[in-house]
Amino acid sequence: MQLYNKLSAKERAALIDEAGTDRLTLSFYKYAHIGNTDIFRNHLFIHWDELEVLGRIYVASEGINGQLSVPAPNFEAFKTHLDSISFLENVRLNIAREQDIKSFLKLKVKIRKKIVADGLDDETFDVTDKGVHVDAKKFNELIDDPDTVLVDMRNHYESEIGHFKGAVTPDVDTFRDSLDIIEEDLKEHKEDKKLVMYCTGGIRCEKASAYYRHKGFKNVFQLEGGIIEYARQVEEKGLENKYLGKNFVFDHRRSERISEDVISNCHQCGKPCDNHVNCENEACHLLFIQCEECASKMDSCCSTECQEINSLPYEEQKALRKGKGNSNKIFKKGRSEVLKYKQ
Structure with missing residues (x-):
């Protein structure tokens, strides 16, 4: 029985285009005490793969965290399955404000030590005793x-x-x-x-x-x-919106606009901008803010060094990457000496 994704992102994207079906991007989480995470993880994958659910889901003994995309015609079946799980019945589903049928291109259900890494090692801490x-x-x-x-x-x-x-x-x-x-x-x-x-x-x-x-x-x-x-x-409800700017999201969209305020700057030239991109050099892939003018000037790269590497033939780029892990700049999102205007 298949319990993992076999299609590449490119193959999945082509299937989504061919299907021509609207999809809903949503997220949910629930802190709960889960006994056998392996069985629960496999149960989710089997049912959601049948419903063509795509996304990134983490399961741990402390609960579940899901960010996913569901074909619109399958939403009710997906919700019915969630409700069949006792601690997920009527769980809040946060539906994305801005939809994109390719927000996720693979179904990944992974077991983690915790659904939110906190670095804590305190057995007296009860995550369900919330505010x-x-x-x-x-x-x-x-x-x-x-x-x-x-x-x-x-x-x-x-x-x-x-x-x-x-x-x-x-x-x-x-x-x-x-x-x-x-x-x-x-x-x-x-x-x-x-x-x-x-x-x-x-x-x-x-x-x-x-x-x-x-x-x-x-x-x-x-x-x-x-x-x-x-x-x-x-x-x-027509309430006052006290949020300024965009809401960062962890899928291919990267953000949703909540207000028209632009409160950040292009990390390369300093002009007002709130568009996150990843450096086009695959060996870097640094997440940073880049305006359209700098993207054009820098070929969507974060530095002249990355621009030069990215201009090489693909096989030469691949050879340069061989045996090397991506640098910690990827983890240190938006932090790099080459970014002159990072706040």
């Missing part, structure tokens, strides 16, 4: 309160292109980096301030809310459904 969930209306009220500290639980390259007004945006590369930094910065306010957090879809700030409760913070809140759900409620 108070609030909707967009209550969130707006809370962040207008002078006794509130609003914290962005995302990484630097995400908050750079978009964040809420007045938010603390830690300059971190990973979620685990932010936990101790925020606790140290706010340790004097564990009882007298409201700690309000947000992230893309809710998964990171939910774990963070449980962590800070564990660390003694008394008034902990999180934006339910994250920025994705906030944008939907703002539009549906």
